[in-house]
Amino acid sequence: MEYPSRLIEEAVNQIAKLPGIGKKTALRLVLHLIKGKEIQTYALTDSLNNLRANIKFCSRCHTICDGDTCSICASHRRDRGMICVVEDVKDVMAIENTAQYTGLYHVLGGIISPVSGIGPADLKIESLVQRLSPGQGSEPVREVILALSPTMEGDTTAFYINRRIKDLDLRISVIARGVPVGGDLEYADEITLGRSITGRTLFN
Amino acid sequence: MEYPSRLIEEAVNQIAKLPGIGKKTALRLVLHLIKGKEIQTYALTDSLNNLRANIKFCSRCHTICDGDTCSICASHRRDRGMICVVEDVKDVMAIENTAQYTGLYHVLGGIISPVSGIGPADLKIESLVQRLSPGQGSEPVREVILALSPTMEGDTTAFYINRRIKDLDLRISVIARGVPVGGDLEYADEITLGRSITGRTLFN
Numbered sequence: 001m002e003y004p005s006r007l008i009e010e011a012v013n014q015i016a017k018l019p020g021i022g023k024k025t026a027l028r029l030v031l032h033l034i035k036g037k038e039i040q041t042y043a044l045t046d047s048l049n050n051l052r053a054n055i056k057f058c059s060r061c062h063t064i065c066d067g068d069t070c071s072i073c074a075s076h077r078r079d080r081g082m083i084c085v086v087e088d089v090k091d092v093m094a095i096e097n098t099a100q101y102t103g104l105y106h107v108l109g110g111i112i113s114p115v116s117g118i119g120p121a122d123l124k125i126e127s128l129v130q131r132l133s134p135g136q137g138s139e140p141v142r143e144v145i146l147a148l149s150p151t152m153e154g155d156t157t158a159f160y161i162n163r164r165i166k167d168l169d170l171r172i173s174v175i176a177r178g179v180p181v182g183g184d185l186e187y188a189d190e191i192t193l194g195r196s197i198t199g200r201t202l203f204n
Numbered sequence: 205m206e207y208p209s210r211l212i213e214e215a216v217n218q219i220a221k222l223p224g225i226g227k228k229t230a231l232r233l234v235l236h237l238i239k240g241k242e243i244q245t246y247a248l249t250d251s252l253n254n255l256r257a258n259i260k261f262c263s264r265c266h267t268i269c270d271g272d273t274c275s276i277c278a279s280h281r282r283d284r285g286m287i288c289v290v291e292d293v294k295d296v297m298a299i300e301n302t303a304q305y306t307g308l309y310h311v312l313g314g315i316i317s318p319v320s321g322i323g324p325a326d327l328k329i330e331s332l333v334q335r336l337s338p339g340q341g342s343e344p345v346r347e348v349i350l351a352l353s354p355t356m357e358g359d360t361t362a363f364y365i366n367r368r369i370k371d372l373d374l375r376i377s378v379i380a381r382g383v384p385v386g387g388d389l390e391y392a393d394e395i396t397l398g399r400s401i402t403g404r405t406l407f408n
Contacts, residue, residue, distance in 0.1 A: 002300065004293055005270045011255040014248040018233050029222050031294060033252065034259055034268065041256040044218040045249035048237065051215040052245040055238055064238065066209045089208055090235060096206065
């Protein structure tokens, strides 16, 4: 498509680099910004620049935070005996929203994916092992919960982490797999349904 | 939703002000920017700041352009006897893409919409009348094509413009309404189908 202005073309190309946004949507957003007040565009760009320049990661669990230690690691009301291993900060937010977990987290920053060229060294696995191993900087952890996506990559990552920490004196668990609550049994795929039968729990 | 960082919350709120982007999508975009290189974020924000600070509108047709006059108004290969009146620059781009029109444009910058509080004075209607009226700054126009959306607001705007310029010595036309090319007759709504019958043209 030919754009009436070089400035528009550049802005559209930049916005279209974002995931899930094509050139047509990008153009709609650009024209929206041109139509609106200047201050709106500057507020947007300032917040993004500010974010990119000042964002920090927790020195213990590697989640995104404003300071050196995140509010969860800093809280005295969290159970320091449990660490939930997740892929990224979105998972932390999702689990926090359930209000069912009171322990700490460890954010890997991705999962092992040979297709995308991401190996164990690219993730915060060494730092997890260090948090759990006896010695300096170790934490009094009883249980590690592997809360990774139920995919090939997630399983590979869980398998690798399990191998790295299985000799330590702690419980290693994974989140339950089965039919989603509110889902129709009829529409569950056979692997999920099979797992929900082999992984059945006592009715109580 | 609670965000792990004030910076993230601010960026999400700013992005979610854009049309068609909710908080969940905004968070996904923000996390994408954090994961990527810093330079990517700065390239995006620079292009938007640059756009907002330097964007210009053509002094004749009011479309978006880089200089004082747009490339269409400046071109010597365009038919200066025709002016196509459209709502905004997206319509200019869409009509240019058809490669069926060789005249000039006039971008109103919106359409009359009492619901949104947009009246004739908010649009570039006065400047259109001036382009067409005999006297200083007038152009040798034979025909004005009203290419506005086939909606209540578009019809109102076309009606208003027609009233303002009908006494001038020129042809006023509107783009054809009918069944879309490639569309199934069965699925055309009755108003469109009705218009396609009353507005039928000679075969060949």
